[in-house]
Amino acid sequence: MTSPIQPSEPRQETEVDDEVDFTLIELLFFAYRDFTSDPDAILASYGFGRAHHRVLHFVNRRPGLTVAELLEVLSITKQSLARVLKQLVDTGHIVQVQGPRDRRQRELYPTKKGRALALALALPQSRRIHAALDEAGIEDRAALERFLRAMVNPELRTQLDRRSSKATREQGEEE
Amino acid sequence: MTSPIQPSEPRQETEVDDEVDFTLIELLFFAYRDFTSDPDAILASYGFGRAHHRVLHFVNRRPGLTVAELLEVLSITKQSLARVLKQLVDTGHIVQVQGPRDRRQRELYPTKKGRALALALALPQSRRIHAALDEAGIEDRAALERFLRAMVNPELRTQLDRRSSKATREQGEEE
DNA sequence: CTAATTATGTCAACATAGCTGACATAAATT
């Protein structure tokens, strides 16, 4: 068994075996793994999974978006959405309203209950983010936002800004 | 169609409806979604999924780690790992070596083929990261690393630094 | 007005990747 040659100089920050940034790849993996772990306990107590979380999040953020718009943001099929959305409607977290201009469309709105759950799920994630910003001593939050935005496929970046144009329209308070 | 009321002042950066940082939550979601999308096409052509990617990544990064260590890093059960690992072994991407001190253990090593695939999968991710760093004009990469590290649960941060302690041990070249 | 298209819903079958529980084996430890 040949023992490997020890390099005379310590390993450089830039890995030798690659032109590939394994460090940041791995940091993203771990950061996101724990970031998504926060809401899981809450969801489990509702019998919900991450799919419900994503749907509720976007309906809460873009009230009045249509089924088609939601499918586009989530990049899933309508059959996948159907099960999860039905449960959220049945449990009174989301309501479907016939579109005013186009009555084929179903606009999706969170109920009070839905907004409360969306907030409860977002809170630990928000806390984690801010604790990390503090701990890391991040002064330039805007730079982090720019970086994350730049990680998104250019053709999909419109999804980032596109808060619902209907967000300020009339919303009958339901439930 | 009632046209929405235009606020007299533009929306503040700090959202009004929440003490919750929806902006960064959503940016993390989209950034990670597209970050993980890169390797999917490659994996599909091998008949592999993201589970294979994660296993191969960590075996490549921590050559010689044991099955138990891999389970800990991935936070999955051995039954979940079994199917995926078996496929990677059968296709010659990973080899299992009986542990030298403890012969019950199986140390996992990537083959040349495995290393090549791990690199091919990591390349587009690394390119995306560096393009984003450039585009966002990130000068302080260390700050980003600190932030991502701080996002990880403290008790799990040891996983970040723990490059395999056996990485420099003998590795017979196989395949 | 009729025909075609669109938005949505639904049924059925399937794939992937996770899970629990139970049990087996070999090696190490007590």
Added chain:
DNA sequence: AATTTATGTCAGCTATGTTGACATAATTAG
């Protein structure tokens, strides 16, 4: 010699995604 540990394996279940086919109602095009 008995127990514990590391791993493997079988069986069945769940969550979340997929495709394909078809139905309905509403809008749009001709």
